Amino acid sequence: MQSTSEGVSASSARGQWGSKLGFILAAAGSAVGLGNIWRFPYMTGENGGAAFVVVYLVCVAFIGLPLMFNELALGRRGGKDVIGAFRATKPGTPFIITGICCLACCFFVLSYYGVIAGWTVGYAIASLLHKKMVFEEFAARPEFVLPLFGLFILLTILIVQGGVEKGIERWAKVLMPVLIVLCGVVIIRSVTLEGASAGIKYYLHPDFSKINGDVVMKALGQAFFSLSVGWGLMITYGSYMSKRQDIVTGGIWVAGMDTFVALIGGFMVFPAVFAFGLAPDAGTALTFKTLPAVFDKMPAGQLVGCAFFLLLGIAALTSTISMLEVPVAWLVDEKKWTRKKSAWLVGGAAFVVGIPSALSVGGVEWLTKIHFAGKTGFLDIMDQIFGTAIILLICLLASVYVGWSWGPKHAVDEMSASNSWFARPLVGSISPATVWVLFIRFICPIVVTVMLLNMFGVKFF
Ligand code: PHE
Secondary structure, eight states, rough: OOSSTTTSSSSSSSOOOOOOHHHHHHHHHHHHSHHHIIIIIHHHTTTTTTHHHHHHHHHIIIHHHHHHHHHHHHHHTTTTOEEEHHHSSSSSOHHHHHHHHHHHHHHHHHHHHHHHHHHHHHHHHHHHTTTTOOOHHTTTHHHHHHHHHHHHHHHHHHHHHHHHHHHHHHHHHHHHHHHHHHHHHHHHHTTSSSSHHHHHHHHHSSSGGOOOOOHHHHHHHHHHHTTTOSSHHHHHHHHTOTTOOOOHHHHHHHHHHHHHHHHHHHHHHHHHHHTOOOTOOGGGHHHHHHHHHHHTTTTTTHHHHHHHHHHHHHHHHHHHHHHHHHHHHHHHHHHHHOOHHHHHHHHHHHHHHHHHHHTTTTTTTHHHOETTTESSHHHHHHHHHIIHHHHHHHHHHHIIIIIIOHHHHHHHHHHHHOTTTTSSHHHHHHHHHHHHIIIIIIIIIHHHHHHHHHHTTOOOO
């Protein structure tokens, strides 16, 4: 198959990353997206500021990363799509349900993620045209939001169907560093605004009394969302890795880059939020309300704003490509559909399913006001169900599968095949592999189960 990175050779039946860098860039391209610059700041703002950041970092290091290794090892050993990976490693296993959940999550999240990505394009165009946008007014206008959403899905389909990923990956290599430089420019402006210090304090000085079960659950959910863990994405991308490539250091790089960009996202938003007297818990709209105000106060702010939102759109595009890739890889691998047919069908369906999300931020009243699972508005409800709850379930099932059903030894073999220290005893007879097995068999499933129970109202703390 053709894949989503320049490293993948389009000629072989199933692609393979050509280099370690190819994999890291593609996986980091998937991980770094709206989750870092849009979702992370508003989640932080809604859940207590710096205390949330601390919990988030712990979740990334101790739960997210072990689970990322888990998916990559399973994916490479299986050498297949999200369903095939389970079938190949243990024929007949009921854990195949995990793969089905992965397909559902990627599809449904694509349907609302594309809407938000469309907003970034709208903001880029508005900056260019020197138009001031009031978020609520813009998001409530279907005549703007729907075409932009459609355009974004169309771009995603075109890239995935044509295997033009070579281009995207090459562009991503240039554009991701440019995005980071631009983020740097925004941070400098943001922290030098009058009154910014209250925001820096909010972001950096944790008030641990703010931590409760709900905050931990949100932080864990955000870690999975941002790292692209719990979606079968790393299973799919792991299946394109060669045996020579190191899963462990590769995973650490991807998680490190993703976390770095998320932290940067907060530094752009919070100083400005406080300087402009906005509410840090403004929710979904936070980034879109705050940053234009920052650009307004900059020399050549319109240009910087346009470039910034365009690049954010591109970061989102490397994520939507990977979301579409998961179901497409399954249809190509297992149903023997052509890549083109799969991409158009799944992408087209995601557009149709995404329409209610697109209309739910003011566009249609009942979709905006609908209340379910503690969330208001269709888009937020989708995010809660697919972007948070089912992801937790997938992480639980994947860790139980590897830890208890397939057997962690196979995964350890897979990881140590290309990493000499992973299985080597470092302290007494304890190797990093021993610690990883402890996490995958006990700590990850227990923590994720507690979080799932918490979500369904069984509160432990
Ligand atoms: N990790 C992406 C982000 O932070 C979202 C994503 C999840 C992309 C799963 C692909 C697969 O925006």
